Amino acid sequence: MSVTALNKSIFLSMVKLLRLEQWVKNLFMxxxxxxxxxxxxxxxxxxxxxxxxxxxFAASGIYIINDYRDIEADRNHPxxxxxxxxxxEITPMQxxxxxxxxxxxxxxxxxxxxxxxxxxxxxxxxxxIGYSYGLKHISILDILIVASGFLLRTIAGGVVAxxxxxxxxxxxxxxxxxxxxxxxxxxxxxxxxxSGKLMRKSVEHYNLDFTNACLTMLSGIIIVxxxxxxxxxxxxxxxxxxxxxxxxxxMAGIMRYLQITLVENNSGSPTKLLYSDNFIRFTLLGWILxxxxxxxxxxx
Numbered sequence: 001m002s003v004t005a006l007n008k009s010i011f012l013s014m015v016k017l018l019r020l021e022q023w024v025k026n027l028f029m030x031x032x033x034x035x036x037x038x039x040x041x042x043x044x045x046x047x048x049x050x051x052x053x054x055x056x057f058a059a060s061g062i063y064i065i066n067d068y069r070d071i072e073a074d075r076n077h078p079x080x081x082x083x084x085x086x087x088x089e090i091t092p093m094q095x096x097x098x099x100x101x102x103x104x105x106x107x108x109x110x111x112x113x114x115x116x117x118x119x120x121x122x123x124x125x126x127x128x129i130g131y132s133y134g135l136k137h138i139s140i141l142d143i144l145i146v147a148s149g150f151l152l153r154t155i156a157g158g159v160v161a162x163x164x165x166x167x168x169x170x171x172x173x174x175x176x177x178x179x180x181x182x183x184x185x186x187x188x189x190x191x192x193x194x195s196g197k198l199m200r201k202s203v204e205h206y207n208l209d210f211t212n213a214c215l216t217m218l219s220g221i222i223i224v225x226x227x228x229x230x231x232x233x234x235x236x237x238x239x240x241x242x243x244x245x246x247x248x249x250x251m252a253g254i255m256r257y258l259q260i261t262l263v264e265n266n267s268g269s270p271t272k273l274l275y276s277d278n279f280i281r282f283t284l285l286g287w288i289l290x291x292x293x294x295x296x297x298x299x300x
Contacts, residue, residue, distance in 0.1 A: 013089035014098060017067070018060040021272075026055040028150050028173065029157035036163040037239060037295045044161045051117055051160040054109035055153060058125050061102035064095045066132040077191075113160060120156045124149060139205035143181035150177035168229035175225060179218040179254075183261045186211040190265050212262060219254045226250050242294050249287035256280055 029052050033039040039048075067074065067085045074086035084090040090098075103125065110118040127145060136142045151174045158165040188203050189211065229235060230243035256279045260266050266273075273280055 013084045014094075017064060017084040017090055017095060017098065018102075019063045020060075022059065022063065023056045025150065026052050026059060026153060028153040029055060029160070031154050031169070031173070032158035032163050032165050033161040034291070035166075035169060035239075035295075036161070038161065038163060044163075047113060047160045048157055050109055050113050051156060054106045054113065054117075054121060055124070055156070056106075057102045057109070058106035058121055061099040061106065062125065062128045062132065064099040064102070065129060068092055068095055068099075069132050116159050117156055120152055120159065124152045124156075127152075139203075143178060143185060146181040147174050147177035150174070166229060166232065166234055168225055168232055168235075172222060172225040172229055175218055175222045179215065179222060179257075182211055182214055182218065183257065186215070186261060187265070215258065215261060219258055222254060223247070223251055239295050243291070246287055246290045246294070249283050249290065253280060253283040253287070256283065 030039060030048055033041075033044055033048055038044050064085075067083055070080075071086050071092070074080035074083055077086075080086060085092065085095050106121060106125075107118065110121045127148060131142070131145045135145055151170065154170070154173045155165065185203060185206055186208070189206050189208065192203055227244060227247055230247060231241075235243065256277070257273070260273060260277065
C-alpha cells in the first residue's frame with residue numbers, strides 16, 4: 001500500500017472513529033430555541049450552533065474513550081467489531097490523542113460561548129467518562145445516565161439561547177431518551193440470546209418481559225407528558241392553543257418505534273433508524289413542519 005493510500009485509510013478510519021452520524025443527537029440543543037420561537041434569530045442561532053459543535057466534539061471524544069474501554073467486548077459483537085479500535089484500523093494511542101484534541105476543542109468553544117454552558121458540558125463529559133469506566137455495568141443506572149445526556153443537551157441549549165425551558169419539556173425529553181435507551185438495551189438482549197454471548201454486563205439484569213413492560217409504560221407517559229406540555233397555560237399563552245394538533249405525529253412516531261422494537265426486534269440504534277426508516281423520518285418531518293407553522297406563522 002502506498003503512503004498516500006495509507007494516509008487516506010487512516011483518515012477515513014479516524015473519521016469513522018468520531019461517529020459523525022451520532023452528532024444528530026446533539027440537535028437536542030436546538031429544541032429550547034425552536035420551541036420558544038426564536039431559533040431564527042441570528043445571534044441565538046449562531047450561539048446554539050457553536051454549542052452544538054462543542055457537544056459534538058465532546059461526544060466524539062467520549063465515544064473514543066468508550067470504544068477504547070470496550071475493545072475486547074466489541075470484537076465479539078456482530079456490528080461493533082467493525083469499529084476502528086476493535087478492528088485494529090486505529091491504534092489505542094492514536095485514539096487517545098484524538099480524544100484529547102476533541103475535548104480541548106469542545107472546552108475552548110464552550111468557554112468562549114458561555115461559562116454556565118461550559119459547566120454543563122463538563123458535567124456531561126465527567127458523567128459519561130464515569131459511564132465508560134464502570135457505571136454502564138449497573139443496570140437501570142446505565143440507561144438513566146444515557147437519558148441524562150440528552151437532558152443536559154437540552155438544558156445547555158436553553159442556557160445558550162437564554163430561553164426558559166418548560167418543566168413538561170424537561171420531563172418529556174428525559175422520558176423519551178429513557179425510552180430509546182431501554183429499547184437499545186432490549187436489542188442488546190435479543191442479540192445476546194441469539195448469539196449466546198452477553199453484549200453488556202448490565203444486560204444480565206434485564207429480560208424481555210421487563211423491557212417490554214417498561215417500554216409500554218414509558219410510551220404512555222411520554223404521550224401524556226407531551227399533551228400536557230402543549231395545553232399547559234405557560235405554553236398556550238406564549239405559543240397559542242393549537243400545539244396539541246402536533247401530538248398525532250408524536251403518537252405515530254412512538255407507535256412505529258414500538259413496532260420496530262417489539263415486532264421487528266430491530267431497535268439497536270435510534271440514529272440508524274432515523275436515517276433508514278421512512279415512517280420515522282416522515283413522522284419527524286411532519287412534526288417539525290406542523291410545529292414550525294403553528295409557532296412561526298401564527299401571526300400571519
